[in-house]
Amino acid sequence: MRLLMAAVLLLAPTLAQAWPWSMDMANQISIKPQESADTQNPGMRPFPKRSVPIPGTTSLVKDREVAEKQSNPVPADEKSIALGGKLFQIYCTPCHGYSGKGDGLVGAKLALTPYNLTADQTKARSDGFIWGYMTFGGAVMPSYANDLSDTERWNVINYVRKVLQNEHSATAVTPQAK
Ligand code: HEC
Numbered sequence: 001m002r003l004l005m006a007a008v009l010l011l012a013p014t015l016a017q018a019w020p021w022s023m024d025m026a027n028q029i030s031i032k033p034q035e036s037a038d039t040q041n042p043g044m045r046p047f048p049k050r051s052v053p054i055p056g057t058t059s060l061v062k063d064r065e066v067a068e069k070q071s072n073p074v075p076a077d078e079k080s081i082a083l084g085g086k087l088f089q090i091y092c093t094p095c096h097g098y099s100g101k102g103d104g105l106v107g108a109k110l111a112l113t114p115y116n117l118t119a120d121q122t123k124a125r126s127d128g129f130i131w132g133y134m135t136f137g138g139a140v141m142p143s144y145a146n147d148l149s150d151t152e153r154w155n156v157i158n159y160v161r162k163v164l165q166n167e168h169s170a171t172a173v174t175p176q177a178k
Helices: 002-015 062-069 076-089 120-124 127-136 150-164
Strands: none
Touching: 062 127, 076 150, 127 150
16 A cells, blocks of 8 residues: 555656656747847737737628628739738648649648639639638638738738739749749
8 A cells, every 4th residue: 555655656746747857848048939038128028908818810890791891992003912922922822822723732631622713703702702701711711810911911812813813914923932
């Protein structure tokens, strides 16, 4: 009985990860995320007073239906299209591919093939619909409301419209573009 008690006592700290060496890897001198190397300047800006964490997305637009009714407030000028292209390259090409046709490397692994954004179906969609899709996500497609600001999402739409859905355009972003 005593032996058993001793064994239990010995094992307890192991289960609780309380051995000093079980934390050695975490407690290094390396700088942790959101920590600053400069003791005078703490790394992370403190959250504003009364801020609370929220689940889901941060859009002020209620749902897809409301989103669809909006019209695109960002003119599709050169600047907007260039910015939209950059963002499309970062956030959309893994699934929809550089061509927008749904041939991205990640997309190939999904149960539902990402839609071809240059097909008639998406061409016929309103800008507000596409904006809502990026905001709330789809069945498989995730929401991009936390990654792309409201305006950035309109820029992406301008890129999709003017470059990807326009077969005569030669300004598409490519894997080589920096
Ligand atoms: C993780 C993979 C993935 C990424 C990244 C992704 N999508 Fe999608 N997308 C999908 C899939 C899968 C669908 C098919 C429908 C669904 O999931 O609801 C889709 C559908 C869509 C549709 C609906 C088209 C239609 O006509 O109904 C739009 C618009 C769209 N994506 C735009 C984008 C844009 C813009 C981006 C970049 C901000 C993006 N997607 C990033 C996977 C992705």
